[in-house]
Amino acid sequence: MGTVSIIIDGQQVEVEQEATLLEAASKLGIEIPTLCYHPDLTLHGSCRVCVVENEETGDLLASCVTPVTDGMKILTHTAKVRSARRINVELLLANHPNDCLGCDRNGTCELQDIAFDLGITEIRFAGEMKDYPVDDTGPALKKEPNKCILCGRCVRVCEEIQGVFALDFTDRGFQSVITTAFDHSHAEVNCANCGQCATVCPTGAITELRYREKVWQAIEDESKHVIVQTAPSIQSAIGEEFGLEPGTVATGKLAAALRRLGFDKVFSTDFAADLTIMEEGNEFIKKLKGDKELPHITSCCPGWVKFCEHNYHDLLDNLSTAKSPMSMFSSITKSYYAEKMGLDPEDIYTVAVMPCTAKKFEMEREELKENRVQSTDGVLTTRELARMIKEMGVDFVSLEEEEYDQMLGTSTGAATIFGATGGVTEAALRTVKEKITGEPLDRLDLGFEGINEETVKIGDRNIKVAIANGLANATEILEGVRAGKSEYDFIEIMACPMGCVGGGGQPLPTSTEIKCKRAEGLKSIDKSEAIRKSHENPEVKKLYNDYLGEPLSGYSHHLLHTDYQPRDRN
Amino acid sequence: MDCCTCNESDKSRQEYLAPLQTILDGYEGKEKDLIPILQESQEEYGYLAEEVLKEIASNLDLSFGQVYGVVTFYSQFHLEPRGENVIRICMGTACHVKGGDKILDKLKEELEIDDGETTDDLKFTLEAVACIGACGLAPVIMINDNTHGRLVPKDIPEILTQYE
Ligand code: SF4
Ligand code: SF4
Numbered sequence: 001m002g003t004v005s006i007i008i009d010g011q012q013v014e015v016e017q018e019a020t021l022l023e024a025a026s027k028l029g030i031e032i033p034t035l036c037y038h039p040d041l042t043l044h045g046s047c048r049v050c051v052v053e054n055e056e057t058g059d060l061l062a063s064c065v066t067p068v069t070d071g072m073k074i075l076t077h078t079a080k081v082r083s084a085r086r087i088n089v090e091l092l093l094a095n096h097p098n099d100c101l102g103c104d105r106n107g108t109c110e111l112q113d114i115a116f117d118l119g120i121t122e123i124r125f126a127g128e129m130k131d132y133p134v135d136d137t138g139p140a141l142k143k144e145p146n147k148c149i150l151c152g153r154c155v156r157v158c159e160e161i162q163g164v165f166a167l168d169f170t171d172r173g174f175q176s177v178i179t180t181a182f183d184h185s186h187a188e189v190n191c192a193n194c195g196q197c198a199t200v201c202p203t204g205a206i207t208e209l210r211y212r213e214k215v216w217q218a219i220e221d222e223s224k225h226v227i228v229q230t231a232p233s234i235q236s237a238i239g240e241e242f243g244l245e246p247g248t249v250a251t252g253k254l255a256a257a258l259r260r261l262g263f264d265k266v267f268s269t270d271f272a273a274d275l276t277i278m279e280e281g282n283e284f285i286k287k288l289k290g291d292k293e294l295p296h297i298t299s300c301c302p303g304w305v306k307f308c309e310h311n312y313h314d315l316l317d318n319l320s321t322a323k324s325p326m327s328m329f330s331s332i333t334k335s336y337y338a339e340k341m342g343l344d345p346e347d348i349y350t351v352a353v354m355p356c357t358a359k360k361f362e363m364e365r366e367e368l369k370e371n372r373v374q375s376t377d378g379v380l381t382t383r384e385l386a387r388m389i390k391e392m393g394v395d396f397v398s399l400e401e402e403e404y405d406q407m408l409g410t411s412t413g414a415a416t417i418f419g420a421t422g423g424v425t426e427a428a429l430r431t432v433k434e435k436i437t438g439e440p441l442d443r444l445d446l447g448f449e450g451i452n453e454e455t456v457k458i459g460d461r462n463i464k465v466a467i468a469n470g471l472a473n474a475t476e477i478l479e480g481v482r483a484g485k486s487e488y489d490f491i492e493i494m495a496c497p498m499g500c501v502g503g504g505g506q507p508l509p510t511s512t513e514i515k516c517k518r519a520e521g522l523k524s525i526d527k528s529e530a531i532r533k534s535h536e537n538p539e540v541k542k543l544y545n546d547y548l549g550e551p552l553s554g555y556s557h558h559l560l561h562t563d564y565q566p567r568d569r570n
Numbered sequence: 571m572d573c574c575t576c577n578e579s580d581k582s583r584q585e586y587l588a589p590l591q592t593i594l595d596g597y598e599g600k601e602k603d604l605i606p607i608l609q610e611s612q613e614e615y616g617y618l619a620e621e622v623l624k625e626i627a628s629n630l631d632l633s634f635g636q637v638y639g640v641v642t643f644y645s646q647f648h649l650e651p652r653g654e655n656v657i658r659i660c661m662g663t664a665c666h667v668k669g670g671d672k673i674l675d676k677l678k679e680e681l682e683i684d685d686g687e688t689t690d691d692l693k694f695t696l697e698a699v700a701c702i703g704a705c706g707l708a709p710v711i712m713i714n715d716n717t718h719g720r721l722v723p724k725d726i727p728e729i730l731t732q733y734e
């Protein structure tokens with residue numbers, strides 16, 4: 001691959017032939033505003049916010065889609081360029097609702113930031129306003145098409161990263177709107193509820209469906225015993241909302257903040273991740289012994305489960321029947337915990353803080369209800385929890401670290417790494433290998449690639465493992481399985497890029513680099529944790545001794561396992 | 571109005587979709603066949619029902635959302651049943667100057683529908699269009715393939731009776 005040399009703002013830079021002007025400028029540390037551009041997605045070139053000037057011809061070029069040519073001279077911030085950018089943004093604002101104060105993305109909106117940076121102080125063009133209703137039928141996401149600037153990032157992420165194609169541009173011209181087929185709610189179409197569209201949306205047009213108000217109500221209701229559980233990946237991400245470096249481990253502060261909000265018990269989903277490993281690990285061991293067909297496929301990610309129900313009916317039998325850690329945890333709060341505490345399960349309100357929007361959908365699954373009563377009562381995303389902490393005036397950064405409550409609060413290193421791609425596999429194999437051979441597993445140290453394949457020796461058997469994150473990557477793996485080309489024993493799938501650290505409910509803005517740091521944060525906890533294997537979690541052991549009996553036994557099966565339903569492909 | 575077969579039994583659904591199956595059999599199930607399949611299906615059914623589009627999507631290995639995106643992009647495709655007679659009223663410059671909007675108002679009044687809608691008895695569909703290239707006859711409407719020009723509002727009821 002050859003390189004070319006171009007001059008940007010008087011500075012010479014050498015870049016690869018295929019590079020765009022935007023990439024060349026970024027190599028020089030020159031920042032150019034962008035809206036429709038997203039580093040993880042294909043190029044679109046529709047918003048024209050990234051224009052630069054060709055010094056020789058005076059032409060304005062969209063830098064995100066214009067390839068470099070040798071000897072090109074580019075100016076990035078001339079008066080002409082700035083004025084063009086400003087007009088392009090003003091035109092977007094001409095039919096944008098002017099209600100930033102009430103918007104969920106107030107403070108994290110890219111359109112707002114760009115308007116500010118470009119010095120836009122008034123909206124000069126009064127355009128016709130779009131008038132679409134807010135779609136809050138959920139179950140995970142809220143859509144406000146009036147706030148959409150048609151950048152297409154959501155459409156591209158859903159197609160390119162997720163391979164779902166739930167959203168598309170519909171109609172034409174001023175009537176253009178991003179929606180699902182026949183405007184059906186996301187519950188009725190093939191959407192996985194992963195929320196990746198919400199994380200790439202530069203504005204507030206797609207956000208999570210809020211649960212904050214309901215959780216506040218429960219906290220204030222004296223008759224309710226309100227429990228909170230936090231997913232493994234929250235501890236290394238939530239700090240970002242309070243200005244901490246991405247990847248900062250804030251477990252102790254998180255526990256302290258949750259107490260300040262008024263939860264009666266502060267527990268950890270990590271505990272249930274260990275429980276999941278006990279059930280799923282034993283399930284896998286049985287399958288290895290020929291009990292059921294391989295590959296064994298993980299089922300803790302609700303985005304993946306719904307995707308599987310739509311697209312891989314033939315593999316539903318291969319999914320682990322173990323409930324996700326969130327749902328296991330919630331079932332335990334309404335049974336074991338209620339019994340130990342002498343509480344009526346009906347008085348317990350279980351809140352889950354999740355990195356995920358799809359958990360809001362999982363919460364409402366009929367098959368997870370016990371006597372038609374939901375086991376998880378409310379799901380908050382990381383972002384929503386941060387808002388609640390701010391609302392309470394809690395100074396998160398200076399909080400003294402506190403411990404999680406006992407009984408359902410102890411975590412192991414294995415549980416912590418559930419929050420990043422490859423983590424479930426490593427956690428499961430730690431327990432499986434030791435159960436089968438009595439020997440500990442050497443650290444796998446898997447990377448965070450979209451697809452990872454490994455062979456792990458357990459006794460005299462080579463276990464073939466495949467790990468995928470992002471549903472398009474999952475499709476690649478599964479098509480191989482379907483075609484009989486790949487023979488895996490264990491497949492881990494997470495819908496979101498890099499796993500829960502890249503979840504649809506995590507802090508914004510996000511990027512591959514930020515997700516990596518969050519994942520590294522979790523790995524560091526695993527390294528320093530005294531107990532690193534799920535089967536050594538003392539609270540989990542006690543739960544089996546006092547209540548459940550053996551993994552996969554009648555009672556655990558009833559409480560901790562579920563089934564799946566085939567859904568229409570579209 | 572029977573515009574959706576989803577609540578009917580599986581058998582009548584299959585019957586409804588049988589002609590579509592014949593259309594699909596004539597193609598190789600490739601993405602590139604989408605537009606001609608949509609055209610043929612609309613020719614067959616008069617419009618493109620949800621069930622039909624779903625079936626087409628599955629057959630071409632596309633998502634429902636993608637197919638819906640394409641269908642709504644082209645004004646030639648219709649998601650609602652169409653009237654037996656399609657009235658196109660010209661809203662171009664010449665017709666506008668000559669009082670085309672009054673003709674449109676009269677049509678709306680007579681048919682009791684809005685622009686883009688179809689009467690309950692499925693007799694008429696009303697469509698305002700940009701220009702039909704008959705400016706000399708302004709204001710002008712087309713009903714199916716017939717042109718009616720130099721209109722005044724009171725001509726409308728008499729013209730409509732010709733099609734009832
Ligand atoms: S939630 Fe995920 S699957 Fe659903 S529309 Fe958004 S990106 Fe697509
Ligand atoms: S919903 Fe958001 S991401 Fe999608 S096109 Fe609109 S502004 Fe862009």
Ligand code: FES
Pocket residue numbers: 033034035036037044045046047048049050051062063064065
């Ligand atoms: S960012 Fe370049 S055109 Fe939108």
